[in-house]
Structures are given as structure tokens and as C-alpha cells.
Amino acid sequence: MVSYKELGLVNTRELFAKAVTGGYALPAYNFNNLEQLQAIIQACVETKSPVILQVSSGARKYANQTLLRYMAQGAVQYAKELGYAIPIVLHLDHGDTYELCQSCIEYGFSSVMIDGSHHAYDENVALTKKVVEYAHQHDVTVEGELGVLAGVEDEVSAETHTYTSPEEVEDFVRKTGVDSLAISIGTSHGAFKFKPGQKPQIRLDILAEIEKRIPGFPIVLHGSSSVPPEYVDLINKYGGKMEAAIGIPEEQLRAAAKSAVCKINIDSDGRLAMTAAVRKVFAEKPAEFDPRKYLGPARDLLKELYKHKNIEVLGSANRA
Ligand SMILES: O=C(CO)COP(=O)(O)O
Numbered sequence: 001m002v003s004y005k006e007l008g009l010v011n012t013r014e015l016f017a018k019a020v021t022g023g024y025a026l027p028a029y030n031f032n033n034l035e036q037l038q039a040i041i042q043a044c045v046e047t048k049s050p051v052i053l054q055v056s057s058g059a060r061k062y063a064n065q066t067l068l069r070y071m072a073q074g075a076v077q078y079a080k081e082l083g084y085a086i087p088i089v090l091h092l093d094h095g096d097t098y099e100l101c102q103s104c105i106e107y108g109f110s111s112v113m114i115d116g117s118h119h120a121y122d123e124n125v126a127l128t129k130k131v132v133e134y135a136h137q138h139d140v141t142v143e144g145e146l147g148v149l150a151g152v153e154d155e156v157s158a159e160t161h162t163y164t165s166p167e168e169v170e171d172f173v174r175k176t177g178v179d180s181l182a183i184s185i186g187t188s189h190g191a192f193k194f195k196p197g198q199k200p201q202i203r204l205d206i207l208a209e210i211e212k213r214i215p216g217f218p219i220v221l222h223g224s225s226s227v228p229p230e231y232v233d234l235i236n237k238y239g240g241k242m243e244a245a246i247g248i249p250e251e252q253l254r255a256a257a258k259s260a261v262c263k264i265n266i267d268s269d270g271r272l273a274m275t276a277a278v279r280k281v282f283a284e285k286p287a288e289f290d291p292r293k294y295l296g297p298a299r300d301l302l303k304e305l306y307k308h309k310n311i312e313v314l315g316s317a318n319r320a
């Protein structure tokens with residue numbers, strides 16, 4: 001058993017309490033490699049923002065869970081070296097079993113998500129409650145989920161959104177004891193969230209209804225990339241093919257961040273930024289073959305993106 005506390009990581013409890021009262025949201029950025037982690041930490045140190053580092057199932061398969069864990073734990077020292085000790089949460093994104101959550105907790109994660117939203121309600125309650133009981137023994141915080149996002153998620157795909165039903169949230173939170181709740185209000189994973197011609201719109205009315213039922217309770221939004229057109233244009237300009245990629249407008253996320261939404265998950269925007277930067281180098285300098293010469297610019301653009309998110313969208317800058 002490795003306690004996250006000995007590693008200098010923090011759980012989400014106090015950070016979420018401050019974010020709810022302060023009217024901002026914490027960034028939850030996924031990472032799979034060194035350059036992404038460097039960009040996240042540099043951006044959050046420079047903007048003095050607390051941060052949630054997320055490890056997904058895809059990341060565990062791609063990069064190895066142990067390696068990612070040591071990297072995130074090392075980030076605590078890295079931030080200090082950069083000159084400012086920001087609060088860092090190491091979070092399991094979309095945990096699907098009790099055993100996985102347990103193993104992450106034993107190896108120093110400070111927060112886990114148990115995503116039981118694909119199960120029947122009662123099974124979701126039972127699974128989430130079981131994870132909470134174990135996690136809380138170690139002062140690890142737990143995110144649950146109610147409602148199903150459209151699109152592909154951990155190889156499971158849903159055609160349409162099943163919006164979170166506001167009637168269920170109070171019962172779910174009370175029965176499970178979760179620390180935060182991910183909801184479905186029209187966001188979705190990936191770069192193709194809306195069809196061309198469709199108005200990109202999330203259901204802030206459902207969010208307001210949910211907040212009425214569980215006032216001040218920390219809410220999480222998944223699938224919250226904005227898919228900046230400038231990145232899509234760069235990708236297409238330099239040989240890519242990503243027509244019709246559409247995300248969540250930033251002003252809607254800004255509005256959500258001011259409410260009880262206190263964690264906003266962003267992964268795809270980072271993928272787009274890196275892809276755009278790498279494609280540009282490949283197109284302009286075809287003889288380049290040192291990975292640092294294209295991953296470096298990718299890291300720089302990524303850092304710029306995260307600083308923008310912290311300052312302009314989430315409001316998490318200067319909250320560390
Ligand atoms: O929700 C996410 C990770 O859990 C990421 O969402 P995006 O695909 O919109 O970046």
C-alpha cells in the first residue's frame with residue numbers, strides 16, 4: 001500500500017469545496033506521455049491552477065499504468081522545481097470495476113472514478129457504494145456517474161444521450177456516498193460531438209434542475225472539449241482529414257464552471273493541438289527526424305491551450 005499523501009498528492013475534497021463556492025472548475029486533463037504531462041504541469045504552474053491528472057483505460061494500455069503513476073507522482077516535485085507547488089490530484093478516469101479502483105488506490109491514486117452508468121440503476125448504486133466504502137478508508141475521493149453520454153467511451157458506444165434524470169441524483173448521492181457526480185447533459189467524448197448544421201448546445205436547464213436537488217454538491221462534466229476550429233483547420237491544411245469536427249462552445253463551459261460544476265474533463269482538444277503542431281513540422285520540415293523537433297512544438301501548443309483553458313474557460317487560474 002502506497003499512500004498518496006506520502007507522495008504529496010491531494011484528493012479532491014477541499015479543492016471541490018473551494019471550486020463550488022468560488023464559481024470555477026478544476027481542469028481534468030488526460031495524459032499518456034511525457035510531453036503531455038510536461039505541458040499540463042508547466043501550464044498549471046504558470047497560471048497557478050490546481051490540476052487533476054487523469055489516467056484512462058486507453059492510457060493504461062498504451063503507456064503502462066505503473067509508468068504513468070510514477071510520472072504523475074514525480075510531477076509533484078517537477079512543479080516545485082518550476083517554482084510553485086500547485087495541488088495535484090492523480091485520478092483514475094472511467095474506472096469500470098471495483099478491483100481496478102482498489103488497485104489504483106493501493107498504488108497511490110488520490111481519486112478514482114467508478115463509472116457504473118452503463119449498468120442498471122441499482123447495480124450502479126451497489127458498485128459505486130462498494131468503491132466508496134473502500135476508497136474512504138484511505139481518504140481517497142470517488143466520482144460516480146449517472147446518465148450516459150452519446151458517442152464512444154471505453155469501447156462502449158451509445159447512439160444517443162441518456163440525460164441524467166434530476167429525480168435520481170439525490171437518491172444516488174445519498175445511497176452511494178460519492179464525493180462528486182458526473183452527469184450527462186449533452187456533452188460527449190471525442191471530436192465529433194454535433195452534426196454539421198446542428199446547434200452545439202448543452203442542456204444547462206437540466207444542470208440547473210440537478211443543482212436544485214443537490215445544492216452545492218460537486219458536479220463533473222465529461223466530454224468537454226471545444227474542438228477549436230483553428231486546430232481543425234491546421235490539421236486539414238497540413239494533410240489531415242478532420243472535416244465536421246465540432247465541440248462544446250467555450251461560453252457554455254464558462255457558464256457551467258460558474259455553477260456547481262467543479263471538474264471539467266478535456267482530452268480531445270489536447271490531441272488536436274498536438275496533431276496540428278506535429279503535422280505542421282512534418283509539412284514544413286520534411287527532413288526532420290529528431291522526435292524532440294516535432295514533439296517539442298506539440299508540447300508548446302498544448303501548454304498554450306491549457307493556459308487558455310485555465311484562464312479563459314474554467315476560471316481555475318490563481319486558485320492554487
Ligand atoms: O471526458 C473526457 C475524459 O474522461 C474527455 O472528453 P473530450 O473527448 O471531450 O476531451
Ligand SMILES: O=C[C@H](O)COP(=O)(O)O
Pocket residue numbers: 030056057058059093094153154189190267268
Ligand atoms: O474518456 C475518454 C478519454 O478521452 C480517454 O480516452 P482513451 O481511453 O482513448 O485514452
Ligand SMILES: [Zn+2]
Pocket residue numbers: 115117118145148149153
Ligand atoms: Zn460514462
Ligand SMILES: [Zn+2]
Pocket residue numbers: 094189222223265
Ligand atoms: Zn470521460
